[in-house]
Amino acid sequence: xxxxxxxxxxxxxxxxxxxxxxxxxxxxxxxxxxxxxxxxxxxxxxxxxxxxxxxxxxxxxxxxxxxxxxxxxxxxxxxxxxxxxxxxxxxxxxxxxxxxxxxxxxxxxxxxxxxxxxxxxxxxxxxxxxxxxxxxx
Numbered sequence: 001x002x003x004x005x006x007x008x009x010x011x012x013x014x015x016x017x018x019x020x021x022x023x024x025x026x027x028x029x030x031x032x033x034x035x036x037x038x039x040x041x042x043x044x045x046x047x048x049x050x051x052x053x054x055x056x057x058x059x060x061x062x063x064x065x066x067x068x069x070x071x072x073x074x075x076x077x078x079x080x081x082x083x084x085x086x087x088x089x090x091x092x093x094x095x096x097x098x099x100x101x102x103x104x105x106x107x108x109x110x111x112x113x114x115x116x117x118x119x120x121x122x123x124x125x126x127x128x129x130x131x132x133x134x135x136x137x
């Protein structure tokens with residue numbers, strides 16, 4: 001469990017680091033992260049289910065919760081940079097991060113649970129528009 005958790009968090013963190021390197025600005029980076037997570041869910045639902053459904057701390061209690069893992073820290077850092085540059089209005093970073101990524105993560109769990117009939121990328125524009133409007137400066 002520990003090795004799989006480390007592998008998956010490293011995979012997600014590398015994905016986010018690559019996005020941060022290729023894109024400028026909080027909006028572009030955050031949208032690209034949501035798009036990548038949607039694509040990853042469609043391509044590898046088992047890994048995403050492991051990351052979002054398994055209660056990791058029951059099996060590896062000394063590990064940080066998923067929301068405090070390195071990928072989520074990287075996502076919050078992008079949000080903080082967006083706040084510092086004035087792209088995202090001045091609000092608590094956890095509130096802004098939840099607005100930007102929380103809806104997308106809920107859509108992912110809905111897809112994994114079989115609730116959404118269409119692939120996640122079909123919802124990307126609508127989810128992203130709603131998320132960005134909540135935090136845009």
